[in-house]
Amino acid sequence: MFPIVLRICSLHIYSYGVMLFISFLCGIAVVEHRAKKFGVDPRKVTDLALWVLLAVVIGSRLFYVAFHWGEFKNDLIGIIALWRGGLAGLMFYGGFLGGIIAGFLFVYLNKLPVRKLIDAVAPAVVLGEGFTRIGCFLNGCCFGTPTHCVCGMVFPHNSPAGATFLNQPIHPTQLYSSAAGFLLFFFALWLEKLKLRPGVLAAILLIVYSLFRFGIDFVRYYEDNANFWGNQVV
Numbered sequence: 001m002f003p004i005v006l007r008i009c010s011l012h013i014y015s016y017g018v019m020l021f022i023s024f025l026c027g028i029a030v031v032e033h034r035a036k037k038f039g040v041d042p043r044k045v046t047d048l049a050l051w052v053l054l055a056v057v058i059g060s061r062l063f064y065v066a067f068h069w070g071e072f073k074n075d076l077i078g079i080i081a082l083w084r085g086g087l088a089g090l091m092f093y094g095g096f097l098g099g100i101i102a103g104f105l106f107v108y109l110n111k112l113p114v115r116k117l118i119d120a121v122a123p124a125v126v127l128g129e130g131f132t133r134i135g136c137f138l139n140g141c142c143f144g145t146p147t148h149c150v151c152g153m154v155f156p157h158n159s160p161a162g163a164t165f166l167n168q169p170i171h172p173t174q175l176y177s178s179a180a181g182f183l184l185f186f187f188a189l190w191l192e193k194l195k196l197r198p199g200v201l202a203a204i205l206l207i208v209y210s211l212f213r214f215g216i217d218f219v220r221y222y223e224d225n226a227n228f229w230g231n232q233v234v
Contacts, residue, residue, distance in 0.1 A: 003015055003139045016138065017135070018135065019131050019132055020132050022131050023127070023131035024128065026124070026127060027124035028124075031049070031120055031121050038117065052102050052103050055099050056095040056096075056098050058098055060091050060094040060098065061094070063091035064094065103121075113198075116199075118202040130181030133181060134174070134175075136174040136177075139160070140156070141174075142174050143155065143160065143161035144170045144219045145170060145219055145220065149169075149171070152170060154170075165221075171220070173216055173219060176216060184209060191205075
């Protein structure tokens with residue numbers, strides 16, 4: 001894979017961080033474009049995005065540290081040293097919870113229309129999932145279990161996926177998630193044509209994405225207990 005896209009002396013630019021940055025910029029652009037349509041001040045959207053971005057990084061890092069405490073108990077500085085792993089030491093669940101909490105706090109303090117706002121934001125979130133999971137693929141993390149399916153891929157031995165399953169084809173669950181994110185984005189744009197009540201669009205996307213995440217855990221590998229199914233190999 002390509003975990004590092006650019007090296008400048010001791011400075012490394014990581015592919016995961018680049019894709020996360022791209023997803024953030026695209027998300028802001030999409031929501032700002034849609035904001036007025038939903039009766040939301042575009043300037044508030046930018047402020048909200050900064051709140052959520054910070055909360056996502058903090059929340060996902062704290063969850064990663066909690067489930068990988070053995071890596072940090074003798075190196076507390078490593079907890080905040082995100083540059084060592086190129087933002088790869090993050091967990092989706094923590095970022096999701098952090099973003100939700102920060103988002104609703106911002107909305108409450110600024111008295112924004114909640115249901116209209118989440119309808120404006122929801123498509124940008126799934127679009128961001130599409131871009132960010134490409135970063136996971138390039139980094140070789142968030143990978144699947146061994147498979148004999150034609151979609152199986154052998155990852156380089158110097159990647160997390162290749163080191164765990166040496167010379168074995170595994171499910172590229174990162175690409176499954178990326179494809180789902182992009183498809184849900186276009187699905188959201190189609191749903192808008194149905195003139196749904198405020199909040200329904202976001203609710204539908206949340207339900208569909210939750211079903212996908214439930215299903216993908218059957219073929220995704222986890223090195224810890226942060227999933228429902230344990231370390232299945234199918």
